[in-house]
Amino acid sequence: MQSDLPEVRPSLPMEWVRSQFPALSASGVLLDNAGGSAPLDTVCERTAEYMRRWPVQLGASYRESALAGEKLAAARREVATLLDMSGDRRVAPDQIVIGASTSSLIGRLARSIAPTLREGDQIVVTDVDHEANITPWRRLEDRGVEVITWHLDMDSGRLETDDLRRILSERTRLVCFTHASNIMGEALPVREITDMVHDCGGRVCVDGVAYAPHRGLAVHDWDVDFYAFSLYKVYGPHCAVLFCKAAGMEALTNLNHQFMDGETGPGKLELGAFPYELLYSAAAVPAYLRQLSDRVNGRSGPGGPARAYDAMAAHELTLSSLLLSFLDSKSRVRVIGPSRPGPHRFPTVSFVVRGRRSSEIPPICDAHGIGIRWGHFYAPRLVERLGLTDVDGVVRVSMVHYNTEEEVDRLIRVLEPVL
Ligand SMILES: Cc1ncc(COP(=O)(O)O)c(C=O)c1O
Structure with a gap:
């Protein structure tokens, strides 16, 4: 959507955002959102x-x-x-x-x-x-x-x-x-x-x-x-x-x-x-997007949800920057997709690790209550073209606006000794 980005990027009311998703109150960390996001309480x-x-x-x-x-x-x-x-x-x-x-x-x-x-x-x-x-x-x-x-x-x-x-x-x-x-x-x-x-x-x-x-x-x-x-x-x-x-x-x-x-x-x-x-x-x-927009900007009106998306984009940029800069510091890691954060780069971050199969990494995170995933994600032609079929595809960490920097830090702490 073409929305004029305000000069000062709006920030998300994270406490309120997370309170809208009952599944997030569990102790685990959901970083498999491209597989399926948590539903809103109002949806349930x-x-x-x-x-x-x-x-x-x-x-x-x-x-x-x-x-x-x-x-x-x-x-x-x-x-x-x-x-x-x-x-x-x-x-x-x-x-x-x-x-x-x-x-x-x-x-x-x-x-x-x-x-x-x-x-x-x-x-x-x-x-x-x-x-x-x-x-x-x-x-x-x-x-x-x-x-x-x-x-x-x-x-x-x-x-x-x-x-x-x-x-x-x-x-x-x-x-x-x-x-x-x-x-x-x-x-x-x-x-x-x-x-x-x-x-x-x-x-x-x-x-x-x-x-x-x-x-x-x-x-x-x-x-x-x-x-x-x-x-x-x-x-x-x-x-x-x-x-x-x-x-x-x-x-x-x-x-x-x-x-x-x-x-x-x-x-x-x-x-x-x-x-x-x-x-x-x-x-x-x-309805959630309109409410979020009201909270981001303190008012609603035509085009309101665009402001909610601006705030999401800014927050997602922070999350992907954190993860991408960690992955960049690891010489054995190859990011699949843009390795630098940017406005058109979503926080769906896939990578492979030299010398390891992708299927070896997520189970390590499982033990810490962090849900990520490996595989071809039903895009097997892409994985084949990238030559990654034999290493079990890619490891994928997929975040959305309700994820927090603290959650990404938790993931990084688990991956640090592994990558
Ligand atoms: C990019 C993309 N397209 C299509 C689909 C298929 O969606 P559905 O499960 O609703 O058929 C998915 C599901 O993971 C997807 O990630």
Whole structure:
């Protein structure tokens, strides 16, 4: 999101922030947030509230059913605000599809787009993405669609837009890429990429899962066609959201029951009943961001959550600086992704240690109540391209705004004698 950074960076009210997440009161340290963040207390409460009060099917004339429908419509409106928190332009509630996970939503999107593709059409995928945004598109090769890989540049350690430019053609229908790698933790210039793709007549499908926990989304500014993220990594419940630009939604084929072939909105992809209680509880996430913003700046108003994200960004920069400078001091450590902190570098820090398998490190932290992780994180193509498959992938420490400097210090004290 483009928000004007105030001259003095706002700071987070950490005591209040942590009090909003009951799971953080345990003695352990959660540094596996890119796997899944702690849910807000309000999310837990609203899940239970919905299940207790409206255990009914929607669409009937009796009072509870009608009320449940109203509650969910309000929740959908609220969740849609997450897609553009700049305050000026709202995302219409019928532009978001709710599903169990980003993997399932992108899978449905691909099945829904498939009938509109012809033999020889091209789809671009990366070798950096989580498989959620690769496998569904690669499967379309069976239909004669050509799938081309936009490769990681081994010199820069990034996906380079110049490489994409060379791949694009008048046959490109779709470019599928991640907004931020869940291993390398760096944001890509989405608007620049989207403009390039649109110029040649294609559309984009962006995986925002590793971006959304850290920065405000701005689908209008980015001009993206499809954008998906998982609420369970953004302090919410286990469900996910897919944004479809109006023209993109229109072009989708209905996957729902045949009698619903006239469907024009999210009903094309929301098959049968979906997790109502989770949509209801997800509405607590934008509410939290507004409250946080009020506390950061002492006032609210249009664009308020942008200030909460500014404070998060400043805090996350402190956390990643601490960890990265420690890792930099270790000659056997190689950081995967940018080794220096920066505004586009999130506190998702992956590394490998010369002479050790990545699988050896997290169990050492387990013994100290610190949760980190190793592996390919469902991005096995990236790990293979980096030549790290044989060392069990990478060690990943993933932090979010509720983590503290003290927690990072604890981790550093445990890792100090090991690395
Ligand atoms: C970058 C990225 N994309 C997609 C996914 C898949 O999300 P889901 O579990 O909601 O399918 C993940 C999950 O770890 C991820 O990190």
